[in-house]
Amino acid sequence: MLDNVWIGIILFTATSFIVGLSGAMVPGPMLTVTISDSLKKGATAGPKIVFGHIITEFILILLIFAGLGWLIGSETAIFVIGAIGGLIMVLMGFQMARSSNSLQDLQKSSETSKGYGPIINGILTSVSNPYFFIWWATVGWAFMLKGIELAGILGVTGFLVGHWCSDLGWFGTVSIFTTKGSNIMKDNHYKIIMSVSGIFLMILGVYFVISSCVV
Incomplete structure (x- = not known):
């Protein structure tokens, strides 16, 4: 009986990882910011952004358990968020697109910075995305209840481990490959990527504003 429970927890964790990975791989604000921050701050930017994302999710989970789902x-x-x-995304995208610093200057400045930026960006891209809250109020909460039904706190832990490992695995990989590419990247390539990323983030921001107004 005990073996069956652990097998169930392992399968549930694996399922949570796959579902989380399918969501993480969809282009969105976190992916855009991961690419831009990795170009400026290196391969640690991805995990730091995910850490900020996890902080936001943990607080949201506490609110859901408190009955605010x-x-x-x-x-x-949905409208307010x-x-x-x-608007926050539009502002972030505008600042990203108008960046005039060279890639070398940004990389040098990042060596002396404390590096809190990616964590904050992970929080901002989470709380500014209305679909983040919708997902947790529906799909995320359904997985939490299934985890409780399966094995109580161990089931919930399995879901969170799988979900967070998918985010860390994907965005960490993106950050590593982006950083490797920056070693051979020229300033004009960097500015094009930042401009495209900024414009994409602004378009997402406008889309979120319009979508919230027609709910």
Whole structure:
């Protein structure tokens, strides 16, 4: 009986990893910021962004357990988060697109910085995305309940481990490959990538604002 429980937890964790990975790989704000921060701060940017994302998710989980899941997924919350979050994304994208520093200057400055930027960006890209809250109020919460039904706190832990490992695995990989590419990248390539990333983030922001207004 005990072996069956552990097998169930392992399979549930693996399922959570696959579901989390399928969501993480969809182009969005976190991917854009991971690429831009990795160019400036190196391969550690991806894991730091994920750490900021995990902080946000942990707080959200506590709110859901406190009985606020209905509020997080309400139309009012979607409107407020979409409108404010969309504007934050537009601002982040604008600052990203207008970056005039050279890649070499940014890499040198990152060597002396404390590196809190990616963590903050991980938090910002999470709280400014209305679909992040919708996912946790629906799919995420359903997985949490399934984990509780399966093995209580161990089931919930299995879900979180699988989910967070998928984020760390994907964005960490993106960060490593982006950093390796920056070693042979020229300034004009860097500025093109930053401009495209910034424009994409601004488009997402506008989309979130419009979507929140038509809910």
